[in-house]
Amino acid sequence: MDNSHTESKMKTFRARFLRDNPDLTREVLKIQSNQRGAQDIIEFDRKTRKKVYALQGTTFAFIATSSIWISNWYLAALAIIVLGTFAMPYIRVFMHSEFHWGLGGTTLERRWFRNFISLTFSVPQRGYEIGHRIHHRYDNDFSNDGRPRDPQSTYIFARNGSPSNPFLWIIYYAFLFQHMVLPYLVVKNGKNTDIASYFFQLSGIISLHVIIFLYAKEFYLLIYLPSTVISWFGSAIVLYMMHDVSLEGISSHPTNNSASQFFNWFGDNDGFHLEHHVFAGVHPARLREVHDIVRDNIPDKQILPNHYATEFFKRHVIGGVE
Helix, strand or coil: CCCHHHHHHHHHHHHHHHHHCHHHHHHHHHHHHCCCCCHHHHHHHHHHHHHHHHHHHHHHHHHHCHHHHCCCHHHHHHHHHHHHHHHCHHHHHHHHHHHHCCCCCCHHHHHHHHHHCCCCCCCCHHHHHHHHHHHHHHCCCECCCCCECCCCCCCCCCCCCCCCCHHHHHHHHHHHHHHHHHHHHHHHHCCHHHHHHHHHHHHHHHHHHHHHHHHCHHHHHHHHHHHHHHHHHHHHHHHHHHCCCCCCCCCCCCCCEECCHHHHHHCCCCCCHHHHHHCCCCCHHHHHHHHHHHHHHCCHHHEECCCHHHHHHHHHHHCCCC
């Protein structure tokens, strides 16, 4: 098997981008250098905290009014749509922001976000952080045997420079990676404090599930649990599409952007994902500015016009869209 596309190229994509565009890189680094204490970032983080509170509050409100949502199947379906496609999965976006930059706020708020931002997504934040740190460390790099070094790489089940089968990868990420691989990585790579934090956060998640089950068993089984699983699948779809890039003829970083205005407005500019991978130190408040600088270096086909989930449906369900 020819691994040249992986061994020689993948491990140098980010470095090559920075090396080949020194003027551009210097311009972006200037943006990054004056972030500490910047008013635009403080205001951006304040709005993000409000979004997290709104999402978690929405979930808790559904729990508190559980008897209403199980009264007929129309309301049950509405609850699943709201929780499974919005209130729960968008928490993952802000877990990402919390890991990279923190969401600021008071001491109590910072402790809440550090330990319980992922409470309603049902994946411990500390596990997500360790997995995501590995994701950036290897940046889709491959080992000498042609296997990706990042265990959540979209190339993990393929050896030909194409992303893995999307449905196989999504199932793998939603269930095996999040709930088996991540705890393994925490124990293997984490410090004692990381391990303690992971299991503390996991105990909080399990406790919430038990409380909901005891408080409203029917709501838990018919709405809350299905919504949680749907949110895992939805998040996995978004993450897959971020790196659904064939390595054949690649001239930039193997990452897709999303031009969805709503996703970027509500989701901390997470659609400027190529910029984030190349310049991971840039706060999301500044990613749109970075995008304007690097736009000419991003192939048009790597800027998806719609939300990642919409593009997934077009490309892998309907088919026929390159």
